[in-house]
Amino acid sequence: xxxxxxxxxxxxxxxxxxxxxxxxxxxxxxxxxxxxxxxxxxxxxxxxxxxxxxxxxxxxxxxxxxxxxxxxxxxxxxxxxxxxxxxxxxxxxxxxxxxxxxxxxxxxxxxxxxxxxxxxxxxxxxxxxxxxxxxxxxxxxxxxxxxxxxxxxxxxxxxxxxxxxxxxxxxxxxxxxxxxxxxxxxxxxxxxxxxxxxxxxxxxxxxxxxxxxxxxxxxxxxxxxxxxxxxxxxxxxxxxxxxxxxxxxxxxxxx
Amino acid sequence: xxxxxxxxxxxxxxxxxxxxxxxxxxxxxxxxxxxxxxxxxxxxxxxxxxxxxxxxxxxxxxxxxxxxxxxxxxxxxxxxxxxxxxxxxxxxxxxxxxxxxxxxxxxxxxxxxxxxxxxxxxxxxxxxxxxxxxxxxxxxxxxxxxxxxxxxxxxxxxxxxxxxxxxxxxxxxxxxxxxxxxxxxxxxxxxxxxxxxxxxxxxxxxxxxxxxxxxxxxxxxxxxxxxxxxxxxxxxxxxxxxxxxxxxxxxxxxxxxxxxxxxxxxxxxxxxxxxxxxxxxxxxxxxxxxxxxxxxxxxxxxxxxxxxxxxxxxxxxxxxxxxxxxxxxxxxxxxxxxxxxxxxxxxxxxxxxxxxxxxxxxx
Numbered sequence: 001x002x003x004x005x006x007x008x009x010x011x012x013x014x015x016x017x018x019x020x021x022x023x024x025x026x027x028x029x030x031x032x033x034x035x036x037x038x039x040x041x042x043x044x045x046x047x048x049x050x051x052x053x054x055x056x057x058x059x060x061x062x063x064x065x066x067x068x069x070x071x072x073x074x075x076x077x078x079x080x081x082x083x084x085x086x087x088x089x090x091x092x093x094x095x096x097x098x099x100x101x102x103x104x105x106x107x108x109x110x111x112x113x114x115x116x117x118x119x120x121x122x123x124x125x126x127x128x129x130x131x132x133x134x135x136x137x138x139x140x141x142x143x144x145x146x147x148x149x150x151x152x153x154x155x156x157x158x159x160x161x162x163x164x165x166x167x168x169x170x171x172x173x174x175x176x177x178x179x180x181x182x183x184x185x186x187x188x189x190x191x192x193x194x195x196x197x198x199x200x201x202x203x204x205x206x207x208x209x210x211x212x213x214x215x216x217x218x219x220x221x222x223x224x225x226x227x228x229x230x231x232x233x234x235x236x237x238x239x240x241x242x243x244x245x246x247x248x249x250x251x252x253x254x255x
Numbered sequence: 256x257x258x259x260x261x262x263x264x265x266x267x268x269x270x271x272x273x274x275x276x277x278x279x280x281x282x283x284x285x286x287x288x289x290x291x292x293x294x295x296x297x298x299x300x301x302x303x304x305x306x307x308x309x310x311x312x313x314x315x316x317x318x319x320x321x322x323x324x325x326x327x328x329x330x331x332x333x334x335x336x337x338x339x340x341x342x343x344x345x346x347x348x349x350x351x352x353x354x355x356x357x358x359x360x361x362x363x364x365x366x367x368x369x370x371x372x373x374x375x376x377x378x379x380x381x382x383x384x385x386x387x388x389x390x391x392x393x394x395x396x397x398x399x400x401x402x403x404x405x406x407x408x409x410x411x412x413x414x415x416x417x418x419x420x421x422x423x424x425x426x427x428x429x430x431x432x433x434x435x436x437x438x439x440x441x442x443x444x445x446x447x448x449x450x451x452x453x454x455x456x457x458x459x460x461x462x463x464x465x466x467x468x469x470x471x472x473x474x475x476x477x478x479x480x481x482x483x484x485x486x487x488x489x490x491x492x493x494x495x496x497x498x499x500x501x502x503x504x505x506x507x508x509x510x511x512x513x514x515x516x517x518x519x520x521x522x523x524x525x526x527x528x529x530x531x532x533x534x535x536x537x538x539x540x541x542x543x544x545x546x547x548x549x550x551x552x553x554x555x556x557x558x559x560x561x562x563x564x565x566x567x568x569x570x571x572x573x574x575x576x577x578x579x580x581x582x583x584x585x586x587x588x589x590x591x592x593x594x595x596x597x598x599x600x601x602x603x604x605x606x607x608x609x610x611x612x613x614x615x616x617x618x
Contacts, residue, residue: 090451106268
């Protein structure tokens with residue numbers, strides 16, 4: 001894979017709120033067709049950074065380009081080539097999934113077949129259901145389906161697996177990898193390090209509005225080991241999650 | 256990738272989605288259709304009878320005499336014959352009957368009968384009507400066989416359109432329906448779309464803010480007009496609501512409804528902007544809708560209000576919508592004839608949207 005084509009470039013991004021600085025001059029690049037992870041504790045500035053790139057929030061200073069478009073001048077061009085999944089976003093009340101898909105098709109100005117989009121995320125059986133009636137995993141899959149409507153070059157997923165059970169989480173990983181394999185760049189945030197390790201080609205650690213490390217998960221782990229770090233307890237060949245999956249099965253649960 | 260983005264398509268997609276959502280929302284259907292229809296039903300069945308007077312016949316009164324028989328044939332009078340003296344006295348004090356009549360054969364020959372009538376100060380207005388009905392009745396009975404010596408009264412009635420209660424009530428209810436749809440509907444929708452980040456998700460698409468407002472507005476106006484048409488048709492076919500020029504009158508009423516709902520939506524935008532939480536929307540909306548509901552001639556003509564209250568009534572936009580609706584429906588006025596009312600609504604509209612632009616919040 002060619003990893004040198006930069007699709008998102010962030011330079012010295014600063015975001016001040018009235019009483020504090022959420023982002024303190026961070027810089028990074030996202031390469032075309034990779035899964036890029038922004039990791040860090042709550043309040044570190046991950047979501048703020050993401051929303052500024054998505055053109056949903058004004059920045060205080062810095063330069064950002066997305067596929068050659070500047071967030072200052074070409075916000076509308078950027079919106080047309082990205083897909084955005086917000087943390088805890090709701091959908092228009094009283095509509096079923098097909099109707100919501102039709103709405104988003106209109107908003108993006110694209111012609112799509114709602115059922116085909118739902119099939120992509122395996123929600124065809126829920127076509128007539130309301131968003132509210134979906135399980136956590138189904139909600140996230142639907143949200144991801146809405147990000148794919150305009151065949152975007154980049155999709156942004158803000159904590160897509162928070163609150164999901166292990167099966168739904170693994171299922172979503174497969175979906176995200178599929179999307180990447182179809183040529184879409186994925187930028188996501190997460191609190192789960194096993195997820196980042198499995199999923200992300202490169203990760204950036206964000207803390208107090210600054211990037212404190214950026215590399216592939218492998219390199220970051222190697223660096224730590226080389227510095228003399230050792231786990232207190234010898235790692236076994238399986239962990240408790242493996243036990244859980246082994247006992248309860250791989251298949252999707254719609255609970 | 257296709258370079259031209261179609262704002263109209265986005266607006267229409269939003270209007271369609273919003274319209275579907277409104278028709279599935281119980282509160283929208285209740286406020287726009289159910290409440291006004293219930294009021295119309297109640298007043299539709301109540302009205303039409305005009306004034307009714309309850310006149311009690313005292314126990315022991317003679318029943319077989321020309322006075323009582325004549326009273327029984329007077330349509331305005333409802334005779335009560337089965338109550339005791341004590342009950343009648345109580346009802347007189349409360350004013351729930353207009354009076355008590357007691358007729359006796361006279362001991363001497365002339366006149367043949369004596370009629371004692373007791374009125375009540377608790378119901379003076381009805382008492383006065385009763386008094387004139389009785390005077391008229393006595394005069395007719397006493398002069399049956401006499402030629403008038405001074406002048407004879409010849410009465411005739413001009414046949415005009417019957418102004419039914421429904422002709423007053425329906426335009427008022429229509430106005431109320433438009434007011435609640437405009438204020439409550441708009442306020443709740445924009446507040447909840449903002450709270451649940453639906454609007455934020457929209458902003459991540461290329462849609463324009465104006466398309467969001469326009470799409471929502473189209474859906475709400477469409478829904479309000481369907482509601483209005485429904486109310487007008489029910490009123491016309493079931494309660495003989497007067498539509499003087501037929502279809503033209505209906506179209507004029509719908510045009511007035513459009514102006515009305517646009518103005519009232521402005522209030523809704525303001526409420527959605529100033530409400531701090533979902534639970535503060537109903538009280539704030541009620542502050543706007545209730546006074547108009549009560550003071551804008553929805554149920555009673557504002558002429559009946561005390562003088563100090565009338566200027567307030569005449570300041571409210573619903574007063575002018577109701578007034579224009581009544582003139583159009585019953586008197587057959589065209590839109591140009593009610594231009595003054597329309598102008599005042601437009602002025603309200605400009606004012607309220609100026610405030611809405613200041614206080615409206617997107618996120």
